[in-house]
Amino acid sequence: MADYYMNGIKVRFSIADYASDPMVMAITAIAEDDEFDAVLSVNIGSSIGNGTLIPRNCTFIDTNNNPTAVDFLRSIGAKQYERFGEPVYGYSGFCCYPLYEFPDDLLREMDAEGYEKHCKSYGGAFLMAQRRMNAEMFGADLFG
Numbered sequence: 001m002a003d004y005y006m007n008g009i010k011v012r013f014s015i016a017d018y019a020s021d022p023m024v025m026a027i028t029a030i031a032e033d034d035e036f037d038a039v040l041s042v043n044i045g046s047s048i049g050n051g052t053l054i055p056r057n058c059t060f061i062d063t064n065n066n067p068t069a070v071d072f073l074r075s076i077g078a079k080q081y082e083r084f085g086e087p088v089y090g091y092s093g094f095c096c097y098p099l100y101e102f103p104d105d106l107l108r109e110m111d112a113e114g115y116e117k118h119c120k121s122y123g124g125a126f127l128m129a130q131r132r133m134n135a136e137m138f139g140a141d142l143f144g
Helices: 069-075 104-138
Strands: 004-006 009-018 021-031 037-039 058-061 089-092 095-101
Touching: 009 104, 021 058, 021 104, 058 069, 069 095
Parallel strands: none
Antiparallel strands: 004 009, 009 021, 021 037, 058 095, 089 095
């Protein structure tokens, strides 16, 4: 397991889902001495526009409350997610949040158990979201 240092402080990670939307991955950095934690992600929904859902290994990054998060995430191997060659952002109020993509092996290294639970939750939520979209588009649940 790799050591991670955020702003000069050794941290470990917790990966979970947001209760209100299990498709959205929550990432928290926790200081080694448990003195503080910083939620790096933000829950602004699982849609990235035009009926496209957020990939399971992606999350919006809370650059409003954690302005150094992007530099840190890049340093450990995450990158900004692109769609059609353009970076994807989510918006809430006056804030703009970049969508970041994490390699699966990095997420497993950060918190294997948490990431596996997220993958299972994501799968079920993704299926339900697909059913909802089909019902809206075609007037019926094609999977039911």
